[in-house]
């Protein structure tokens with residue numbers, strides 16, 4: 001059987017546990033059977049990185065990592081990937097900071113990665129590349145002579161041509177995506193936007209999911225990512241005995257818990273959500289003293305200015321809401337910038353009466369699925385979900401809101417708080433069935449099956 005090689009920016013080597021709060025590490029955790037390899041950045045900055053990857057083996061899986069110089073990391077990761085691509089792909093043109101030297105650095109790091117992976121590849125390996133940090137990687141690996149299948153999955157959204165064109169190197173990015181055999185997106189909308197870009201910007205021919213460019217065919221399809229729903233649900237059940245979960249439950253003294261869990265990122269719509277909570281307490285004073293809103297938002301990407309500004313905004317907003325509505329024995333909003341252990345998180349989702357997931361734009365959003373999986377079937381809570389999260393394409397029984405409208409979020413939370421148990425059960429049963437169906441395993445299998453069809457595709461092209 002062909003060996004699977006995963007390539008991603010960060011490599012979650014099992015012993016470095018705490019590092020893996022991101023969605024990708026979790027989705028791929030179960031895919032790596034003995035014999036497979038995971039390649040990427042070590043997380044270390046060194047003055048003179050070795051050309052060969054350093055290899056660590058854990059449970060039969062080889063983790064191959066390379067170091068970066070501080071300057072390469074700045075231009076590749078902070079500058080181009082997170083300072084230009086991330087805002088662009090989340091529809092935030094105003095936050096996009098494009099500098100040609102950052103793009104050069106991005107290309108150079110991709111080239112370094114391709115140069116150090118290629119010598120350790122075997123001819124019949126299958127290579128699966130992940131996310132926006134590594135768009136040119138496939139073309140570069142191909143140029144070094146690797147002939148096996150190379151697939152790419154974009155975890156974040158994609159944008160229509162009119163928006164992508166604002167990026168000065170848009171054409172290059174679309175050409176690079178077309179160099180893969182298969183590109184997967186979270187939703188059909190993102191896949192279609194990409195095919196439109198290939199057609200409009202490169203003159204490619206599009207036929208259903210297939211894109212033909214310069215006599216070569218590639219496929220761009222939707223493959224929504226999921227979670228390991230069964231085991232998450234079990235973990236949530238067990239977590240009732242978690243010390244921290246018990247302490248939170250006791251501190252609620254019968255009040256309803258509204259819970260939000262997000263990396264501290266401007267795409268997650270946190271200021272609007274905080275504002276919505278203030279609106280809820282204003283418009284529906286009957287809920288005062290009867291609810292608590294707990295927002296867990298571990299800090300992320302603090303090297304990027306915009307993220308530091310967000311932290312300051314949230315501190316200010318939280319202070320304002322608590323200053324306005326707190327009583328001597330009731331604080332409406334609790335907000336923590338520290339990461340919680342995964343089992344605690346599962347337990348907190350379970351005792352949550354309302355899950356608020358209101359990103360302004362999100363590839364999928366796994367928190368929505370984790371909240372659904374964790375809820376008790378007999379007395380489930382309600383999910384309030386942004387229409388701009390990929391998850392909203394599947395989880396249509398949630399209360400779907402426009403995340404730019406704090407009043408609409410407040411109204412949905414109110415509706416969730418007063419919703420009769422029969423309706424909550426009905427919605428939850430439908431949502432849970434979906435989360436159990438589109439799991440992380442199903443997502444991986446679909447992608448790898450589609451990638452395995454590629455030799456036939458070549459023959460047909």
Ligand code: GDG
Nearest residue numbers: 021022023155225298339340341342362363364365366367
């Ligand atoms: C990208 C895309 C796409 C969060 N806080 C803590 C914690 N988390 C975990 C959550 C969840 C994961 O991190 C976050 O995943 P999301 O999907 O919500 O968002 P991104 O990190 O932006 O992920 C996204 C995803 O990739 C997968 O393709 O869905 O659209 O942006 O699993 O539970 N985990 C722990 N403590 C925390 O405090 N342990």
